[in-house]
Amino acid sequence: MSLGVRLEGVSVGFGRGGRGAPVVAGVDAEFAEGSFTALLGPSGCGKSTLLNAVAGFVRPTAGGVTVGGAPVTGPGPDRGVVFQQYALFPWLSARGNVEFALKRLGLPRSERRRRALDALAEVGLAEGAEKRPGELSGGMQQRVALARALAAEPEVLLMDEPFGALDPLTRGRMQELLTGLWRRAGTTVLFVTHDLDEALALAQRVLVLGGSPGRVLADHPVPAGGPDPGLRARVAAHLGA
Ligand SMILES: Nc1ncnc2c1ncn2[C@@H]1O[C@H](COP(=O)(O)OP(=O)(O)OP(=O)(O)O)[C@@H](O)[C@H]1O
Ligand SMILES: [Mg+2]
Incomplete structure (x- = not known):
């Protein structure tokens, strides 16, 4: 949609x-x-x-x-927003950050968890779901920020x-990831x-x-x-x- x-x-x-x-x-x-x-x-x-x-x-x-x-x-x-600075909560895991963003949707806890894990998988971060931002690279943190924006399934x-803050190689990978996501989700x-x-x-x-x-x-x-x-x-x- x-x-x-x-x-x-x-x-x-x-x-x-x-x-x-x-x-x-x-x-x-x-x-x-x-x-x-x-x-x-x-x-x-x-x-x-x-x-x-x-x-x-x-x-x-x-x-x-x-x-x-x-x-x-x-x-x-x-509307999902991804900021230049990842703006993640450092004390929450990647999954916790994505779940937090879903709180205002009033979804049950199990549904928040499912959506968060799906969104993290979609950006290729299934493995890092339980890690905190400090344990993730810049590109990975930006993936969490993207997952957080996508998890609410925005139009x-x-x-x-x-x-902007990523090295050229990571940046290129994120661009490809974004293009793929956009083609699929429309x-x-x-x-x-x-x-x-x-x-x-x-x-x-x-x-x-x-x-x-x-x-x-x-x-x-x-x-x-x-x-x-x-x-x-x-x-x-x-x-x-
Ligand atoms: N909350 C604010 N209060 C006062 N001035 C602001 C505020 N937000 C932005 N501005 C001013 O508005 C102008 C445009 O800012 P904006 O952040 O939209 O630019 P930008 O094109 O995004 O720049 P950049 O590429 O550096 O991010 C700037 O002069 C900035 O100082
Ligand atoms: Mg700006």
């Missing part, structure tokens, strides 16, 4: 009750059900702010976000530079990155954000067979603008 996401005239300001200078202004974007889009842009252009508005952690000062046609008023189990997966994915090559390798579409306040500078579809040689240069040109 997946749901489409729509941003309509989204502006966000911080400070003075949201009346501070806007960080992003008038952002319109639509993400089709089951699509995989990269949100690409330089540091500080408002990528996390927009993703957090979709997640329901940040309230737009103008405009609004809908998921499956329903207005976003706060976080919900239809929309929101990822904020999830692989979840709508919004993937924030400032890495052009990562955006082109993963996504069906690259939305370039930039400016101050941040806005959509360009919207590039990525051909199914991979980017053509000119695409990288065209996206890079917008990124540099």
Whole structure:
């Protein structure tokens, strides 16, 4: 199952009750059900702010976000979030971290456990289920964070530079894992990155954000067979603008 996401005239300001200078202004974007889009842009252009508005952690000062046609008023189990910093509880095992995220769904304990173990198996971490984050590598911790987001079976997966802290080899493996998961589950994915090559390798579409306040500078579809040689240069040109 997946749901489409729509941003309509989204502006966000911080400070003075949201009346501070806007960080992003008038952002319109639509993400089709089951699509995989990269949100690409330089540091500080408002990528996390927009993703957090979709997640329901940040309230737009103008405009609004809908998921499956329903207005976003706060976080919900239809949207799973993976943060750049894995944000795991160090005192809980991998399984405990995933189960914790399922608590708000009101599932019985046995069902939470089953779902947590399934999600960990799905990201290739069945063996590490009882280990604590401190006993796991960075890539493994990021797998736990991904399992935690997937276990609630969200319709929309929101990822904020999830692989930024990983070494290139692990990063490549995580990218493959994510692509495989997305192909199987058909979840709508919004993937924030400032890495052009990562955006082109993963996504069906690259939305370039930039400016101050941040806005959509360009919207590039990525051909199914991979980017053509000119695409990288065209996206890079917008990124540099
Ligand atoms: N809670 C907040 N309070 C005040 N200002 C904020 C807050 N969150 C973000 N900002 C400001 O909004 C701007 C955009 O921040 P945001 O984190 O969305 O950028 P980003 O594109 O995700 O950058 P990066 O690539 O570095 O993660 C920045 O100038 C930042 O300082
Ligand atoms: Mg950010």
